[in-house]
Amino acid sequence: MSPRTHSVVEPVVDRAEDHNRSVNASPIFTLFDVVETEQLTREHILQVAAGTVGAVVIRDFSSADVAADIMESIQTSAPLGHYDEALIWPQIAKLGPAAYDCYAAGELDEAYWETARQAVAMRSTLMYGSDPLDFAFGRVAEAWGDAVIPARSRGSEMFAGMIREIHSGAKIHFDEIVREFPGVLDETPASFVTMNWFLSTTESGGETTVYRHRWRPLDEAHRDGYGYDPIVVDGELSATALARPGDAMIFDSRNLHSVAPVSGSGRRVTLSYFLGIAGHGPLLSWS
Ligand SMILES: [Fe+2]
Numbered sequence: 001m002s003p004r005t006h007s008v009v010e011p012v013v014d015r016a017e018d019h020n021r022s023v024n025a026s027p028i029f030t031l032f033d034v035v036e037t038e039q040l041t042r043e044h045i046l047q048v049a050a051g052t053v054g055a056v057v058i059r060d061f062s063s064a065d066v067a068a069d070i071m072e073s074i075q076t077s078a079p080l081g082h083y084d085e086a087l088i089w090p091q092i093a094k095l096g097p098a099a100y101d102c103y104a105a106g107e108l109d110e111a112y113w114e115t116a117r118q119a120v121a122m123r124s125t126l127m128y129g130s131d132p133l134d135f136a137f138g139r140v141a142e143a144w145g146d147a148v149i150p151a152r153s154r155g156s157e158m159f160a161g162m163i164r165e166i167h168s169g170a171k172i173h174f175d176e177i178v179r180e181f182p183g184v185l186d187e188t189p190a191s192f193v194t195m196n197w198f199l200s201t202t203e204s205g206g207e208t209t210v211y212r213h214r215w216r217p218l219d220e221a222h223r224d225g226y227g228y229d230p231i232v233v234d235g236e237l238s239a240t241a242l243a244r245p246g247d248a249m250i251f252d253s254r255n256l257h258s259v260a261p262v263s264g265s266g267r268r269v270t271l272s273y274f275l276g277i278a279g280h281g282p283l284l285s286w287s
Contacts, residue, residue, distance in 0.1 A: 030237060031052040032051075032052075032053070032054040032212045032239055033053060033239065034053075034054055034055050034241045035047075035053050035055070035057070036056075036059060038058070039058075039143075040056070040058045040139065041143050042143055042145055044056045044143070044250070045144060045193055046277075048251060049193055051252060051255075054210050054212065054237075054239025055208065055239045055241050055249055055250065056249065056251070057243060057247055057248075058247060058248040058250070059244070059247055060246050060247065061139060061197055061246060062135065063246050064245045064246040066246065067197075067198065067199045067245040068200075068245065069127070069128065070126050070132050070271075073125070073126040073127075074095075074163065074199070074269070077122065077126070078095055078122040078123065079095075080093035080094055080095050080163065080164075080165055081093070081094060082094060083100070083101065084101060087100070087104075087225070087226060090168035091167075092166050092167075092170065093167075094163065094164040094165070095119050095122060096115065096116065096120075096163065097115040097116050097119070097162075098162060099112075099177055099181055100175070101115075103180055103181050106181075108153050108154075108184065112159070113156070115159075116158075119159065120159070123161065132197075132199075133161035133273075136197050136271055139248075140195065151185050151186070152185070153186060154186065155186065161271055162271070162273065163199070163269065163270070164269070164270055164271075165267055165268060166206065166259050166268050166270075167261070167262055167267070167268065168261050168262075169258070169259050169260055169261035169262075170227075170259040171224070171227020171258060172211070172230060172233060172257070173226050173257070173258070174214065174215045174254055174255065174256050175192075175194065175253035175274070176192070176215065176253065177274070179215070185276070187278065187279075189276025189277055189278055190277045190278070191252070192252060192253060192254060192276055192277070193250045193251070193252060193274070194250065194272070194273075194275070195250050195274070195275055196208070196243075196249050196270040196272045197247075197248040198244070198246065198247050198248065198249070198269070199245065199269045199270060199271060200245055200266060200267045200268065201247075202262040202263070202267065203264025203266050204263045205261055205262040205263040205268075206242070206260060206261075206268040207240050207242045207259070208242075208251070208258075209238050209239070209240040209257060209258050209260070210239045210240075210251045210252070210255050210256075210257045211233040211236045211237070211256045211257065212236050212237040212238065212239075213232065213233050213236045213255060214254050214255060214256070215254070215256065219256075227258075228256065232256065239251070250275075253274065
């Protein structure tokens, strides 16, 4: 699927006839495109959260030069560890803990907080002596029109901003903390967006594919480790996107998604975090 391009002023929703999938006179629109933009907006975030866009690729979220400089710093001063191999195979390298690491334990354990402290210390100087997460949060806050702040678990600020390298691909899976780890967040977000800022990409491969399919209990019959057999998304609509260094991508990680193995030279490294849409402000009503 080739990305559709929308400028800032154009509406993200395209009501073109070819999106109308209804079998009678009452229209129903598919709305699962990849939107490509140079300027992330609040509306993009809301569209992903609402499920009316498959993924948004933000071109030049940072410059490619900034991304390359951070990569150089990672290579010299921030060695990547990896997920527990018993949970994630093929191996995925990372700096910083994921709440996922603690799903089996049922709590954010001491190892989580210690790994978080170490990762923040290592990450804090990677972008010209400052923390690249501050930049990444700043860009999103600017689009959102309000602050981006860490979620809390039992009153403590959770870690965000893992640096992750995927080489051999990621299986079809979903991430939905409130379903996989109930109670860990002090406040339930109304919706989710996952953000990947690409610090480095490869010559070929490494595409992200998002399927218009949320986890269903019946999918468990087709589970292999953390991932699912492609049969569960057979016939589903999907959105596939490829980023360049400095780009960012947002999508709803409750939808099943996968990453293709990389090929050719280069590394696929992202700074990644989830964004919960908090339930504050007025409620909007209509009939
Ligand atoms: Fe994921």
